[in-house]
Amino acid sequence: MKRTSSIQIKSKLLHNHVELQFQNIQYALDNIMEETFQHIVEKIASSRQVLCTSVRSGRPVGEYLSLGINRLLGNCQYIDADKSDWVDDLVHFQSDDFIIAVSYPRYAKRMKDLLEAAKSYGVEVLLITDSYSSPLTKYAQYVLPCSSASVSSHNSVVSAIFIVDYILSALAINDPERTKPRLDQINHMLTKMSYHTTH
Template sequence: MEELIHKLQHRVVELTQAQRRIADYIVQNPMEVAFLTVDKLASKVGTSTATIMRFSAAVGYSGFSELQKELQLNMKHKAAPQTRLEANLKHSNKSKLLHNHVELQFNNIQYSLDNITEETFQHIVEKIANSRQVLCTSVRSGRAVGEYLSLGINRLLGNCQYIDADQSDWVDELVHLNSSDLIIAVSYPRYAKRIKDMLEVAKSYDVEVLLITDSYSSPLTKYANYVLPCSSASIGSHNSIVAAIFIVDFILSALAINDPERTKPRLDKINNILTKMSYHTTH
């Protein structure tokens, strides 16, 4: 991004008014532009694809794809834990860490609520409930979200399992899935290739995909039928799962409440077995 801004600064006087609008949009929305097609970018800026291509050449690139590659590399670098920590250290106030953390997490949750409609929530809950089989998958920072959601769905409905995308076992499971099934994938920057591989295969089998990721700009959204954007911003170096846990916790609550005739008998049976096993301590 710094390289692109450097080029813009040196050539801005040579740009047309339309090209300057493109430059402004890229600087303000670098992550989005990094994964847009040239047609979609032209539509968003209100210009033509030819103007996008001329702009790319005017600022020193062989084409729009080369400009995009630089943006994508920059996104990966910014998403690296050490880079995020360095950036956060520059702006952190150690005496207000808790306050800053709380404020950021409220913002993360609000971002999800602003970008997910009630209708979308309802449709996703119905899709999970009506699926023959649900497979949850994630890696690394998304693992806690995937495992929590998988455990909750299976406890309520009995049709869900968790698969670690880093393990090749998902291949054995996926070949049995079809359009009546659902894969729920959790992926944060820097977006593991194993998740991408799995979703590509899923689409080839017509399996529908629900993606929980940090934003609509995630490169994995092109494989998804449904997207739940959950910001993973933190005041440290890690991908935060607070917003995602908030959202999936609501989904589990909605599944339980929307169909008590199905969920309550199952929970009663599970509880009876655990009681007979004296699974829970009485003290």
């Protein structure tokens, strides 16, 4: 009897989790115009260099996006805004560079400091955050609201991962003449060094 009850509770929790994540993704899609996606993809592709930054719960999104952009274009790096190393990089940034910041409640002061500095250098910012009411939106030219609601108490990154995965796909598909040769070169090098295992 206890086992049956436990299975039912888990099943309900899983159902609630799935429903909430669908709602989170739908919230993002309802609040982001297609033109915004297009502008962001074009901005990333045309930038001299891209800096992805995040803190704490936003790290999986920032690191995943940074890895994807750099693999496709070779012009991206990731910096943890909690560390002060970003100062060394930001002083060399120019107006044709681009910063992508990921920040969820509670919003870190270090992220605010980084975005304030970026603004002073005339660098445009894309902010991925939970809603337009985020206090960091005033530093960004582009905002992608991705709800971080979860059935527990943590910030969920599911909808943000969904959105940045779309951006990576769009980057690859929109300019295959640029991205495919680079991906082929990377794959060739990894194969040559026997990076992957087959058993």
